[in-house]
Amino acid sequence: MLTRRHILTTAPLAAAATLLPARLWAGSTLTLGDVQIDTLSDGSLVLPGDFILGGMPQDEVAEIVARYGLPTDQLTPPCNVTLLRDGTRTVLLDVGSGPDFQPSAGKLAEAMDALGxxxxxxxxxxxxxxxxxxxxGLLDEFDEPVFPAAxxxxxxxxxxxxxxxxTVNSIGEARASFAVGAARRLAVIADTVRLVGDGEEVLPGITARLTPGHTPGHLAYEIGSAAAMVVGDAIGNHHVAFERPDWASGSDQDADMAATTRVALLERLAAEGMPMIGYHLPGGGIGRVEQAATGFRFSEM
Structure with a gap:
């Protein structure tokens, strides 16, 4: 297994000419035999701290996040889109925010351009x-799929x-726009999307794993025979989600189920030493789970 880190820089000459900093795309590459996995930055989110930390024991939360150099009032998690290539297929796992969610996110097109x-x-x-x-990020400004051949x-x-x-009536007012936006986008691909279940090999060497709680049907994707796992938001950050995975998080739609899923997933990843890719984890999101004195810790690769 070969791992390496790279930094992609876009438009450095134009940036120099205008005295603006070049945009940097930090990512990681993981090579598994003939499979190359890159993480591409879609930018980052800007979230009120209680969206994730609300409802947790606040004294303990403050102590944990302070050790990671983070505040509790606002969090800016990165967004890592996974790109898998094996010489035949070019696979994206998720497509980012597009232009309609937050101005700090929706940068996948720039990251892809930088990678060519x-x-x-x-x-x-x-x-x-x-x-x-x-x-x-599924649709363009004409409501056509951004990835026409996919x-x-x-x-x-x-x-x-x-x-x-x-769903729009049951999800809660704070997330009602999530439901409206998802329904509109999924309606465009409803006749062609392939729907899969837990344990199904969705592509050769890629198996879907049901990891519910963050959303009702959240999937992780296992690549190879326990060679790596793309966990999406089943493990949503590198601090409290690892140190206290049993705590309910405000970012999860079913907090208790998500905590049960998170604990089981971390236990498996740590026991098997399986590399993982997390959507909101630092350094491009590729790393391993290590058992700690209490809970777990994320170790970047």
Missing amino acids: IGVEEVTHVLFTHGHPDHLW EFVMGQAEFDYWTDPD
Whole structure:
């Protein structure tokens, strides 16, 4: 197994000419035999701290996040889109936010340009779940799929949830726009999307693993025979999610189920030493889970 880190820089000459800093795309590459996995930055989110930390024991939360150099009032998690290439297929796992969610996100097109990959080269898109920062980059300004040659794959339970007309009324006011946005985008691909279930080999060497709680039908994707796992938002940060995975998080739609899923997933990843790719984890998101004195810790690769 070979790992390496790279920094992609776009438009340095133009940036120098205007005295603006060049945009840097930090990512990681993981090579597994003939498979190359890159993480591409879609930018970052700007979230009120209580969106994730609300409801947790605040004294203990403050102590944990301070050790990571973070505040508790606002968090800016990165967004790592996974790109998998094996010489035949070019696969994206999630598509980022697009232009309609937050101005700090929706940068995937720039990251792909920096790597020299055109949207028409993408053969498959596998969705972990239907939240805006993972799904809303699906369509262009004309409501056409950004990746015109791609086959789209989503979990059956996740697709059913976001296309259910009752979801907008049951999801809660704070997330109602998530439901509206997901339903509109999924309607465009409803006749062609391939819907899959837990344990199904969605592509040769890629198996769907149901990891519910963050959303009802959230999927992780296992690559190879325990060679690596793309966990999406089943493990949503590198601090409290690792140190206290049993705590309920405000970012999860079913907090208790998500905590149960998170503990089981971290235990497996640590026991097997399996590399993982997390959507909101630092350094491009590729690393390993290590058992700690209490809970776990994320070790970048």
